[in-house]
Amino acid sequence: ATPEAIRSFADDRTALCSYISDGYLLGVTVDGEHDTDVTVSETGTDRAQLPVSVRARLLFSEVRNRLSLYLSDAVGGDEGELASAILLGDRSRVPESVKRDFRRTGASHLLALSGLHVALLSAMAEWVLRRFRIPKRPRVILLGILMLLYLALVGFLPSAVRAVFMLLVTYLSYLFAEDHDTPTALFFACSLILLLSPASVCDLSFWMSFAATFGIVALYAPMERLILERRKNGAKAEKRPAVAALRRFGMGIVTSVAVSVAAS
Numbered sequence: 001a002t003p004e005a006i007r008s009f010a011d012d013r014t015a016l017c018s019y020i021s022d023g024y025l026l027g028v029t030v031d032g033e034h035d036t037d038v039t040v041s042e043t044g045t046d047r048a049q050l051p052v053s054v055r056a057r058l059l060f061s062e063v064r065n066r067l068s069l070y071l072s073d074a075v076g077g078d079e080g081e082l083a084s085a086i087l088l089g090d091r092s093r094v095p096e097s098v099k100r101d102f103r104r105t106g107a108s109h110l111l112a113l114s115g116l117h118v119a120l121l122s123a124m125a126e127w128v129l130r131r132f133r134i135p136k137r138p139r140v141i142l143l144g145i146l147m148l149l150y151l152a153l154v155g156f157l158p159s160a161v162r163a164v165f166m167l168l169v170t171y172l173s174y175l176f177a178e179d180h181d182t183p184t185a186l187f188f189a190c191s192l193i194l195l196l197s198p199a200s201v202c203d204l205s206f207w208m209s210f211a212a213t214f215g216i217v218a219l220y221a222p223m224e225r226l227i228l229e230r231r232k233n234g235a236k237a238e239k240r241p242a243v244a245a246l247r248r249f250g251m252g253i254v255t256s257v258a259v260s261v262a263a264s
Contacts, residue, residue: 002029017202060152064088067153082111087121089113089154112205113154115213118163122147140171156197159209165189182217186210212263220262227255 009027010016050058068090072080078098085091091099091111102108110116125146129139144167151164166185173180190210193200200206 003027004029020199021201021203021206056152061155064090064153064155068093085111086113086117089157089160112159113157114159114209115163115166118147118150118160118167121150122167137175140174144168144171159205161193162186162189162209162213165192183214186213186217215262215264216259218262220259223258223262224255227251227258 004027006019006024006027007016010019068084068088071084071087072093074080075083078095081094082098085094089112094111099108099111102111122143125143126139129142134142147164147167151160154160166182166189169185169188170180193206
């Protein structure tokens with residue numbers, strides 16, 4: 001195998017940026033007589049000689065792989081692979097037919113870790129901590145630590161980093177100021193990601209993720225106030241339970257459409 005600069009594999013600057021944003025910094029060519037895959041190992045012969053940051057990354061990667069395998073086996077079938085993809089971001093074993101079905105239904109984004117997954121996991125963790133009657137301030141600190149560990153576990157994916165950093169800003173604002181500004185939290189997360197990983201500036205999914213979130217923050221908030229006001233007024237005026245339930249169902253559909261429009 002012969003290592004080569006990544007530029008030799010890119011036809012133009014756009015392709016080079018795409019490689020860099022995906023984390024590829026080196027290319028390897030193999031003799032044409034060999035058709036085996038090339039495996040790059042970061043462990044070397046003695047892990048103790050590696051930098052602490054590399055050893056920590058390898059440790060989290062191994063834990064993630066073990067959890068992914070355990071989750072897939074415990075749930076079983078395609079559902080197990082989906083559970084592993086949705087919770088840990090490991091889509092390597094999701095069958096192509098399942099990915100195709102998600103693409104056809106326009107739901108491929110559910111397979112990618114995002115704010116939705118982070119919000120659900122943090123809510124579940126908070127629910128568990130509440131059951132142990134932990135006061136709010138220690139609970140917020142524990143949630144922040146848990147979210148950072150989860151972020152390391154999934155390999156610091158940009159979409160997960162954005163969501164976790166926004167949560168951390170919210171937690172810190174509660175601890176020190178008791179108030180927070182969502183756009184500030186969003187752009188703080190964006191700045192921090194670009195500071196830690198400048199190559200993310202080339203990643204289209206990174207910008208789409210932030211643009212969609214900013215659209216929801218900037219456009220959906222006023223629409224949500226209007227929707228909630230109409231829902232409250234309608235609930236007060238309507239005395240029939242069946243009609244009130246139908247009204248709530250309709251407002252739920254309107255809310256979902258409003259979020260989609262704001263994100264777009």
